[in-house]
Amino acid sequence: xxxxxxxxxxxxxxxxxxxxxxxxxxxxxxxxxxxxxxxxxxxxxxxxxxxxxxxxxxxxxxxxxxxxxxxxxxxxxxxxxxxxxxxxxxxxxxxxxxxxxxxxxxxxxxxxxxxxxxxxxxxxxxxxxxxxxxxxxxxxxxxxxxxxxxxxxxxxxxxxxxxxxxxxxxxxxxxxxxxxxxxxxxxxxxxxxxxxxxxxxxxxxxxxxxxxxxxxxxxxxxxxxxxxxxxxxxxxxxxxxxxxxxxxxxxxxxxxxxxxxxxxxxxxxxxxxxxxxxxxxxxxxxxxxxxxxxxxxxxxxxxxxxxxxxxxxxxxxxxxxxxxxxxxxxxxxxxxxxxxxxx
Numbered sequence: 552x553x554x555x556x557x558x559x560x561x562x563x564x565x566x567x568x569x570x571x572x573x574x575x576x577x578x579x580x581x582x583x584x585x586x587x588x589x590x591x592x593x594x595x596x597x598x599x600x601x602x603x604x605x606x607x608x609x610x611x612x613x614x615x616x617x618x619x620x621x622x623x624x625x626x627x628x629x630x631x632x633x634x635x636x637x638x639x640x641x642x643x644x645x646x647x648x649x650x651x652x653x654x655x656x657x658x659x660x661x662x663x664x665x666x667x668x669x670x671x672x673x674x675x676x677x678x679x680x681x682x683x684x685x686x687x688x689x690x691x692x693x694x695x696x697x698x699x700x701x702x703x704x705x706x707x708x709x710x711x712x713x714x715x716x717x718x719x720x721x722x723x724x725x726x727x728x729x730x731x732x733x734x735x736x737x738x739x740x741x742x743x744x745x746x747x748x749x750x751x752x753x754x755x756x757x758x759x760x761x762x763x764x765x766x767x768x769x770x771x772x773x774x775x776x777x778x779x780x781x782x783x784x785x786x787x788x789x790x791x792x793x794x795x796x797x798x799x800x801x802x803x804x805x806x807x808x809x810x811x812x813x814x815x816x817x818x819x820x821x822x823x824x825x826x827x828x829x830x831x832x833x834x835x836x837x838x839x840x841x842x843x844x845x846x847x848x849x850x851x852x853x854x855x856x857x858x859x860x861x862x863x864x865x866x867x868x869x870x871x872x873x874x875x876x877x878x879x880x881x882x883x884x885x886x887x888x889x890x891x892x893x894x
Contacts (some may be wrong), residue, residue, distance in 0.1 A: 566642060566650045571635040572660045572677060585664045587671045592631050594672035603815035608640055608677040612661065617800055623679050637706050646679065655679040669832060809834035812841060820850040849873050
């Protein structure tokens with residue numbers, strides 16, 4: 552599993568076309584150590600090429616937060632220079648104005664680190680930020696399944712910590728632990744009804760632990776405790792339905808990945824623009840199936856060219872596989888091609 556690491560504090564002066572984003576060498580951070588070298592640059596460039604779209608520079612890491620995230624610029628190239636990985640950036644007019652006026656002064660890269668050898672191998676995005684320059688780097692690490700919403704994800708981690716599950720606990724593990732807490736509260740309520748001294752002492756000690764777990768003050772009213780537990784049981788935390796939020800974020804992530812896959816297929820000449828909607832539906836319903844289709848499909852559109860004129864005109868009496876593939880997509884038969892395909 553990989554982690555997103557956000558590094559803050561690289562200062563930008565003026566409106567530069569080339570900006571440094573990572574120094575080469577061994578880097579020590581409060582979340583661990585990792586290494587940056589020529590392989591890091593090679594892996595980052597390969598990752599960007601595979602996605603088939605320019606790497607975004609946003610504002611304050613909004614791309615990670617699942618909100619509207621206008622681009623400040625686009626990374627056109629990565630290169631190794633003066634002991635640093637640098638990015639050639641094409642700024643938007645708005646971002647250039649911000650930089651010129653020093654309204655934004657720092658750039659923050661979001662990277663992924665390979666756990667087998669602690670090497671930086673992926674570059675997710677860059678961000679303009681006003682985080683003050685600091686000595687060294689301060690990373691904020693999130694799960695590789697991060698889909699936006701820092702506050703909600705941090706809240707789940709805090710709940711997992713209170714339940715003594717660890718920050719990497721799954722949603723199912725957290726739900727199971729909360730279920731146990733609910734059963735404990737039910738037992739306390741039954742014990743209180745019996746009225747014995749021993750049961751009362753157990754109630755006081757356990758209620759304190761339950762109250763702290765639920766974010767309530769010790770000695771909170773039983774109705775408040777019950778209401779909080781029922782709220783958690785329904786998946787709602789601080790007025791936010793976490794389950795619905797997670798499902799929404801997962802859907803957005805799936806749609807983004809499907810769009811990227813279709814864009815890559817178009818750029819590879821494996822599908823035509825007219826097939827985009829069909830391809831996106833395929834990629835959403837069966838990502839692996841669409842990936843297999845793209846890998847096996849012949850190139851039907853020459854890279855860098857636009858088909859014009861009469862694309863069905865035959866240069867010989869034989870119909871090649873690529874021509875028949877396109878014809879099938881638009882409902883043209885082999886007989887139609889032979890009859891009308893010559894100019």
